Amino acid sequence: MIKAENLSKIYRPDTLPVRALDGVTISIKPGEYVAIMGPSGSGKSTFMNLIGCLDKPTSGSYWLDGQEISQVTADELAFIRNKKIGFVFQNFNLLPRMTALRNVELPMLYAGVNKQKRLELAREALGKVGMLDRLDHRPTELSGGQNQRVAIARALVNHPKVLLADEPTGNLDSKTSEEIMNIFTQLHKEDTTIVLVTHEPDIARYSQRIIHFRDGVIEKEELLLSSPTTPEQRGHF
Numbered sequence: 001m002i003k004a005e006n007l008s009k010i011y012r013p014d015t016l017p018v019r020a021l022d023g024v025t026i027s028i029k030p031g032e033y034v035a036i037m038g039p040s041g042s043g044k045s046t047f048m049n050l051i052g053c054l055d056k057p058t059s060g061s062y063w064l065d066g067q068e069i070s071q072v073t074a075d076e077l078a079f080i081r082n083k084k085i086g087f088v089f090q091n092f093n094l095l096p097r098m099t100a101l102r103n104v105e106l107p108m109l110y111a112g113v114n115k116q117k118r119l120e121l122a123r124e125a126l127g128k129v130g131m132l133d134r135l136d137h138r139p140t141e142l143s144g145g146q147n148q149r150v151a152i153a154r155a156l157v158n159h160p161k162v163l164l165a166d167e168p169t170g171n172l173d174s175k176t177s178e179e180i181m182n183i184f185t186q187l188h189k190e191d192t193t194i195v196l197v198t199h200e201p202d203i204a205r206y207s208q209r210i211i212h213f214r215d216g217v218i219e220k221e222e223l224l225l226s227s228p229t230t231p232e233q234r235g236h237f
Contacts, residue, residue: 001162001193002028002051007060009046020046022216023060030161031191033184035204038213044197045166047213051195052164053081065161082111086155090167092147094139100126100150101135107158125153129183145176152183156192163187165196169203181206 009021021043028034038044049055050062053069056077062069065084072080087093094103104122113121126132129149139147148168155163165184169177177200185206188194196207204210210222 001030001032001065002026002195003063004047004051005061007047007050007062008058009043009050009055010058013058019216021050021057024216024218026211026218028193028195030193031188032209033188033194033207034196035207035210036195036197036213037199037201037204037210038219041215042213043216044213046216048164048166048195048197051162052085052087053077082107083158084161086158086160086163088148088151088155088163088165088168090170092139092144092151094147094150094154096139099136099138100131100142100153103139103150104154104157107154111158121157122153125157126150128156129153143176144172145179148172148176148180149183152180152187156187162193162195165194167197167199169198169200177203 004024004026007021007024008019011018011020024043024047036044036047046055050057051064053064057070060070064080067080069077069080095106098106101119101122104125105118108118108121123132123135126135129152131146131149131153134142134146134150137146139150142150152168163184168184169180172180181203184194184196194207196204198204205224208224210224212219212221
């Protein structure tokens with residue numbers, strides 16, 4: 001599903017170059033659940049921006065679902081982001097004046113889906129995350145965990161090939177974090193490809209594989225035999 005070869009990203013190459021990513025090569029299979037960890041400045045966020053088509057590499061190649069991404073136009077990138085990638089962010093990124101239902105509809109509006117179909121699919125996505133009873137609530141009327149559920153529904157509504165989650169539990173308490181991660185576990189069981197960035201070892205252990213970044217390169221990888229489902233199974237590093 002995801003294949004990167006010698007992926008590099010240099011910021012300010014003409015003045016004081018910062019090599020944020022330095023020749024990363026990695027493959028992620030369809031349906032795989034991968035966690036990315038590393039200290040601040042390790043390159044993990046840059047890597048997520050590149051595989052999420054939010055930025056282009058300075059050098060190297062990247063394939064998403066069999067398509068080489070490095071040379072596509074800006075319009076093609078926007079189309080790929082909308083149709084093939086679902087994003088979940090730490091701060092939810094919901095529009096405050098819109099209801100949960102309208103927030104989830106937005107990606108389909110950009111994709112040109114008609115109103116009746118948008119409503120149908122938005123309700124279906126909100127149902128998947130247990131939010132059918134909060135369709136008409138705005139973000140300020142919802143808890144942090146409920147807002148993250150809405151954000152996950154929005155990420156899923158276009159049936160993306162890959163779900164990218166950047167610190168999705170960073171603003172949540174431990175009980176709510178577990179509820180959100182159980183949703184990711186269920187999505188993985190439904191063959192969703194998930195790439196998750198986190199600073200929290202117990203959150204990373206929901207995945208099948210943990211990739212550790214440091215100084216713009218992959219420092220090490222850990223293969224987990226299965227995705228744990230309880231705190232006792234997950235444990236801590």
